[in-house]
Amino acid sequence: xxxxxxxxxxxxxxxxxxxxxxxxxxxxxxxxxxxxxxxxxxxxxxxxxxxxxxxxxxxxxxxxxxxxxxxxxxxxxxxxxxxxxxxxxxxxxxxxxxxxxxxxxxxxxxxxxxxxxxxxxxxxxxxxxxxxxxxxxxxxxxxxxxxxxxxxxxxxxxxxxxxxxxxxxxxxxxxxxxxxxxxxxxxxxxxxxxxxxxxxxxx
Amino acid sequence: xxxxxxxxxxxxxxxxxxxxxxxxxxxxxxxxxxxxxxxxxxxxxxxxxxxxxxxxxxxxxxxxxxxxxxxxxxxxxxxxxxxxxxxxxxxxxxxxxxxxxxxxxxxxxxxxxxxxxxxxxxxxxxxxxxxxxxxxxxxxxxxxxxxxxxxxxxxxxxxxxxxxxxxxxxxxxxxxxxxxxxxxxxxxxxxxxxxxxxxxxxx
DNA sequence: CGGCTTTTTGACACCCTGCCAACAAGCCGG
DNA sequence: CCGGCTTGTTGGCAGGGTGTCAAAAAGCCG
Numbered sequence: 001x002x003x004x005x006x007x008x009x010x011x012x013x014x015x016x017x018x019x020x021x022x023x024x025x026x027x028x029x030x031x032x033x034x035x036x037x038x039x040x041x042x043x044x045x046x047x048x049x050x051x052x053x054x055x056x057x058x059x060x061x062x063x064x065x066x067x068x069x070x071x072x073x074x075x076x077x078x079x080x081x082x083x084x085x086x087x088x089x090x091x092x093x094x095x096x097x098x099x100x101x102x103x104x105x106x107x108x109x110x111x112x113x114x115x116x117x118x119x120x121x122x123x124x125x126x127x128x129x130x131x132x133x134x135x136x137x138x139x140x141x142x143x144x145x146x147x148x149x150x151x152x153x154x155x156x157x158x159x160x161x162x163x164x165x166x167x168x169x170x171x172x173x174x175x176x177x178x179x180x181x182x183x184x185x186x187x188x189x190x191x192x193x194x195x196x197x198x199x200x201x202x203x
Numbered sequence: 204x205x206x207x208x209x210x211x212x213x214x215x216x217x218x219x220x221x222x223x224x225x226x227x228x229x230x231x232x233x234x235x236x237x238x239x240x241x242x243x244x245x246x247x248x249x250x251x252x253x254x255x256x257x258x259x260x261x262x263x264x265x266x267x268x269x270x271x272x273x274x275x276x277x278x279x280x281x282x283x284x285x286x287x288x289x290x291x292x293x294x295x296x297x298x299x300x301x302x303x304x305x306x307x308x309x310x311x312x313x314x315x316x317x318x319x320x321x322x323x324x325x326x327x328x329x330x331x332x333x334x335x336x337x338x339x340x341x342x343x344x345x346x347x348x349x350x351x352x353x354x355x356x357x358x359x360x361x362x363x364x365x366x367x368x369x370x371x372x373x374x375x376x377x378x379x380x381x382x383x384x385x386x387x388x389x390x391x392x393x394x395x396x397x398x399x400x401x402x403x404x405x406x
Numbered sequence: 407c408g409g410c411t412t413t414t415t416g417a418c419a420c421c422c423t424g425c426c427a428a429c430a431a432g433c434c435g436g
Numbered sequence: 437c438c439g440g441c442t443t444g445t446t447g448g449c450a451g452g453g454t455g456t457c458a459a460a461a462a463g464c465c466g
Binding site: 013042054061062063 | 423
């Protein structure tokens with residue numbers, strides 16, 4: 001797919017490095033959110049930012065380095081206010097974290113989905129690392145919600161598995177649209193309760 | 204990473220189109236199984252097959268077309284003998300299909316993981332379609348095992364979600380190695396039982 | 407052995423990426 | 437207000453990958 005974005009080619013202007021970096025990065029986030037990694041060239045980014053292509057390399061190094069910063073932005077945004085979970089019994093807390101997850105996911109659905117499915121570069125070591133970090137953070141939140149503040153490695157691994165379910169279910173919900181939000185909510189809540197009761201004790 | 208494969212450059216020989224196509228495809232399956240999409244050039248495939256690069260394009264068209272055939276092979280292999288599931292009550296059948304899944308996954312772990320994580324091209328329409336087909340097939344098998352031979356759209360969507368859990372859990376198991384197979388088995392079995400009991404009736 | 411079909415090759419044109427020397431925008435001392 | 441200097445910015449170069457196509461040659465058949 002080719003998308004042409006008209007940019008008024010005004011006279012060249014100098015910006016503070018931080019400002020220029022930020023501007024290019026925001027443009028890149030938008031483009032990589034719309035299309036995949038391979039479909040966005042550094043030329044596209046530069047043109048959309050009204051800047052010479054060399055400048056993109058100057059600020060970000062490699063195209064892959066730029067992409068790493070992009071998905072880091074996409075995945076960091078939803079991490080806000082993860083600590084504010086209510087007191088109560090297990091079903092209540094499970095309900096709360098599932099609802100919170102569905103809220104952030106549906107709010108940032110486009111960029112979040114693009115990032116979590118690796119937007120076309122799954123398999124790369126560095127990209128996988130960034131995504132793995134995000135999944136680890138989500139797994140921590142899940143374990144905290146079900147009352148395991150200091151999990152061992154096996155328990156953490158199981159929590160990551162559950163996050164995988166949450167991701168695939170959210171993706172199914174947002175992309176295909178055949179499930180309703182209540183259905184998705186019940187699915188994730190019931191599953192998490194089962195795992196907390198019957199599976200997590202294994203570890 | 205760069206891997207050089209020595210190929211004795213014998214005199215050029217003509218092959219039947221089907222044979223040549225098959226030979227190139229098998230080489231491509233091996234290379235794409237070892238490295239990601241971007242790390243394998245058509246030149247690599249051609250050299251490893253002892254053939255001119257143009258011939259790869261002649262038989263497969265685009266590099267992406269070749270890759271589509273490759274992951275189709277990788278994902279089709281495990282689909283064998285999916286029908287041979289035992290009779291018995293629900294827990295027995297759930298146990299059987301989970302065990303079967305873990306068998307095939309661990310047997311073809313390398314290429315299966317490479318394919319299911321899209322080896323570096325998730326996000327692409329066509330690639331996603333091939334993977335979605337494989338997931339649909341797996342979801343059908345799951346639904347058949349739990350006794351829903353003719354599911355509605357919502358039920359099918361939930362089964363796809365569960366397959367997502369199975370995929371992420373298997374990936375966690377095979378790649379990280381912190382979970383044991385019995386742990387993985389119990390996780391997937393308990394979760395599927397819960398979904399069959401409490402979630403699937405929603406649809 | 408000569409002609410002919412069909413496989414296979416090699417090269418051409420194009421695009422993308424990373425790099426770097428040169429350019430000029432705009433501040434600063436005179 | 438102006439010339440110099442710092443440094444943000446540009447444009448072009450070299451290397452490599454991809455798709456295409458006319459031409460070469462492998463091997464069959466008369």
